[in-house]
Amino acid sequence: MPVEVRIPTPLRKFTDGADTVPVEGSSIAELLDDLDKNHPGLKGRICEDDGSIRRFVNVYVNGDDIRFLDNLASPLKDGDEVSIVPAIAGGTRSLS
Amino acid sequence: MSSTPANVATHTAGTVCDLVGNTPLVEIQRLREGVADGVKIYAKLEGFNPGGSVKDRAAWNMLKHGLDEGSLAPGKTILDSTSGNTGIALAMVGAALGFPVTLVMPANVSIERKRVVTAYGATPVYSDPLEGSDGALLMCREMYEAEPDKWFKPDQYFNEANPEAHFLTTGPEIWEQTDGAITHFVASIGTGGTVMGTGRYLKSQNKAVQVIAIEPDDAFHGIEGLKHMESSIVPGIFKEQELDSKIGVATDDAYDMVYDVAASEGMLVGQSSGAALCGALEVARQLDEGLLVVIFPDFGDRYLSTNLWMGWKNRKQTRKQ
Known part of the structure; x- marks a missing residue:
């Protein structure tokens, strides 16, 4: 079972309007690569050229900010839910 | 005297x-x-x-209009969607005027926001963070339509008293x-x-x-x-x-x-x-x-x-x- 990724409204043009997409990967870095393979251009909106997450983008695994996990190396397992959230409404350590 | x-x-x-x-x-x-x-x-x-913030001006003028028109009267609760400063402004003015305030905001608003609005006595309702401020706006609209008599909804996005505050x-x-x-x-x-x-x-x-x-x-x-x-x-x-x-x-x-x-x-x-x-x-x-x-x-x-x-x-x- 793959990981489910929740896509914010402004990026759904890359996913044909889908608000969640299934992605394969055992870490956030792998997930971003797979996301970009299936939805070309998407990674470039989330990451800087050096691969780091852009500073106004928050990525959560099951509601926890990856900055407080292991950033791009944060491990993923089947059934995890990953959310990509722009910091428009501020940042928070967890989504819950 | x-x-x-x-x-x-x-x-x-x-x-x-x-x-x-x-x-x-x-x-x-x-x-x-x-x-x-x-x-x-x-x-x-x-x-x-x-x-x-600048939002105090719009919040105060929108509520003043509501009071003048009678749409904001005792028994009503002020309701609006906001990702930040308008919520703080409505919570502050609502507290000063003695009206309860309910605010719909994306769940990932900063902890400072949540604490400030609740300190003023407002009740926060959280919307899906992935839907941003438009998601809060739509949720707020649904809440209003379900119980229109309960709420006074200043609706900063569509209320002419908002730009009027700045004109005045x-x-x-x-x-x-x-x-x-x-x-x-x-x-x-x-x-x-x-x-x-x-x-x-x-x-x-x-x-x-x-x-x-x-x-x-x-x-x-x-x-x-x-x-x-x-x-x-x-x-x-x-x-x-x-x-x-x-x-x-x-x-x-x-x-x-x-x-x-x-x-x-x-x-x-x-x-x-x-x-x-x-x-x-x-x-x-x-x-x-x-x-x-x-x-x-x-x-x-x-x-x-x-x-x-x-x-x-x-x-x-x-x-x-």
Whole structure:
């Protein structure tokens, strides 16, 4: 079972309007690569050229900010839910 | 006769709402690289409002209208959607007037926001963070439609009392503070209330005043409080045809400007102020002479836990190299 990724409204043009997409990967870095393979251009909106997450983008695994996990190396397992959230409404350590 | 000294009333405010407005203008002294000597840039520091932002003006005027029309009356609860400053303003004014307040906001608003609105006694309701401020707007609409008699919904995006607040206060203040010498007015777009109402007043005094709106350069951005018009539910009060121009600013540039304004001008402001000054400088650099006024919507202390400041020192060093 793959990981489910929740896509914010402004990026759904890359996913044909889908608000969640299934992605394969055992870490956030792998997930971003797979996301970009299936939805070309998407990674470039989330990451800087050096691969780091852009500073106004928050990525959560099951509601926890990856900055407080292991950033791009944060491990993923089947059934995890990953959310990509722009910091428009501020940042928070967890989504819950 | 009261025992209160006779002149106390002239030196005090009836409620905190009476302190809304009359914010200072301060000149941008150092962040003016490439700007001609004949061009002056002044920032209007809306953080001096009692609730800490420009939104106090709209909130107070919208509630005043509600009271005058009778749509806001005892028994009603004030309800609106907001990702930030309007919520704080409504919570503050609601508390001062004795009305309960319920605010719909994306679940990932900063902890400072949640604490401030709840400190004022407001009840927060959280919407899906992935849907952003439009998601909060739609959820708020559903709540209102389910129980229309329960709520007073100021609806900042569609309420003409929002721009009117700026036509009646922000515009006249700037006109007076600049002795009518303003040539360009620059403000970022959240609802559009500030740029519309202030712009209308300034143009009513001098048609030649240029009114310039600032927005994020992309739908996917991190400039809290601002709307990218093309990809958003366009507020009913926003009339783009009244603007002289609109400038898109990148999130990274807005954030970097916030660091520069703090370190070079001694003003810790929010990201929407950073964006506005980026736009103002772009305009200023094209001029030989002029007097620009740019709105700084709030101060920066309410963003210290957000992405803007997370790891900023490392980023700043990288940027300067």
